[in-house]
Amino acid sequence: MAEYILVAVAWPYASAKIHTGNVTGSHLPGDICARYHRLKGDHVLMVSGSDSHGTPITVVADKEGRHPREVFEHFHQGFLELFQRLGISYDLFTHTDTENHHRVAQDFFLALLHKGYLYTQVEKQMYSETQRRFLPDRYVEGTCPVCGYEAARGDQCDRCNTLLDPTDLINPRSKIDGSTPVLRETEHFYLDLPKLARAGLTEWLQTGKEHWRPNVINFARQYVGEGLQGRPITRDLDWGIPVPVAGWEGKCLYVWFEAVIGYFSASIEWAHNHNRPEAWKDWWYNPSAKTLYFIGKDNIPFHTVIWPAELLGVERLYDDDPEHKLNLPYDVPANEFMNLEGQKISGSRNWAVWMDEALDRYDPDPLRYYLTAAMPETRDTDWLWEEFVRRNNDELVATWGNLVHRALTFAYRHFDGRVPTPGTLEDVDTSLLSRIEGGFEPIGDLIAGCKFRAALSEVMALAREANRYLETKSPWFQIKEDRQAAATSIYVALRAIDSLKILFAPFLPFTSEKLHRYLGYEGTLFGKPYTATFEEPGGRVHEALCYDNSPATGEWTPSQLPPGQPLQWPEPLFTKLDESIIEEEKARLGR
């Protein structure tokens, strides 16, 4: 029975390039999950987009003297290209500066307002009289009241690490022009989280979370258990989504409030783009649909508490059926962080492996393989170039790649370039096949449960089994005495490889696709990514990454490799890497 699976991936700020940590944290696990469910025949909708609002973008824009729109469009374009090269198969990767997202976010806001989950409150904020605008915390610096450091930021002192409020700073000054900001009162909307907690959020967190990662659910329960406070959801900004209330001109929705709504608005955009304007409801109102959110651990409160609270509060949107309620997250498999050579990733210090640059030098599947094998599922991990080379050479090249190569070239040379016809299978043959075919269910369950490292390591263990099988049968001896026996061995090996191709496919889509062709199949396992430009009624134009699943023929089932099928001469699936790249790559860091 086909399920509806919504794969929701955290929206990257379009103010910096994407690095290995971003990929292993959210985009890659989301893609593995999506590809697996597509092979299973489920209805997958994988969405995300560039977060085009928020301070980081205005910071970059101010520094470069450009409009925030120019900044985010530049990075957004880069993301679209990157995800295609890396095989991150978004059904829709859009952004938040669309007519559609603005409208949906505003409707979300109004629905919460009408249901009584918003209230207003006056607070004091730093205001620049020279610039005639309110300053975000990070735009204010001054002397730290604790250690006396003169360049402390409004939110934290970089020397003594004390957490600060901009009002704590001695001699505060604007980072933009050095002028002295003043405190000024301003009114904002607040999300009434205590009320939403009583309305069902607390209860929802208490039941049916056995499949959640312990750190995620524990954190969420702790967060709510401490007693929630209302949080402001508007800001004095000119770059963002305007507050849709008369008299509130010049104020925008706070980025954390509206960005999460992107999962919902992107689903609607996807349906609209495909001329099935109601289709998004299959994932949002169907109670058996599963929605999975792939995020980094810093995002846990937003996805386990605040976003569910927004969904609960709104209850339903663009739908009149009183039975319909927006689906709350089925799972939030948040990852920890991936460090780099023992140190925290830092874009500003260039202590990062930028994904586009890595793809200039290495194939996507080895990168995906290492990023999966070292995925920070339960604890922080490290990207180590030495490990990347080792796993590529010892695991991809030596174990899986070589298994494929030795079996395919042998078949090609000795059996006329075709899949040989087997004789009667003996125990040793059927036991290998049942071992591998028996892997589909448990490995599928591991992927569905977001245990990607364990799943990948199980598949690799099966590839080792197949290597052992070849050693046991030694078709290179059999061929001299008993051609039929060799034919059986090679057939069994090829059939095992054909199954392994599918088991590896969610992780290594490019090489599985290649192998699919070498084994003589027509068609492709997966669909095709493409970019498209969309023009909205209001005249806005945006470019998005899309995915056409219609050509996909891959299925999550054991091989039925037909004897006699013509093979293609195989090129090696993976290339051995020279140890010298370890030092070369490390030398690029921190410069």
Next chain:
RNA sequence: CGCGGGGUAGAGCAGUGGCAGCUCGUCGGGCUCAUAACCCGGAGGUCCCAGGUUCGAAUCCUGGCCCCGCUACCA
């Protein structure tokens, strides 16, 4: 300070009450179809420390030490 996660062989990790496991590395052997690759065998651990519960603890309890993170408009 508070809270969350973690500490298991040289490295990276599984393992929630019943003989401590996996991959890599290392040592020795085999084989040669294959990208000098693959296969077999060996060595290597006080499961962070100290107490406790139990017939039995890596696993449960108590206390401590150490690492990472969250409480930031920084994945």
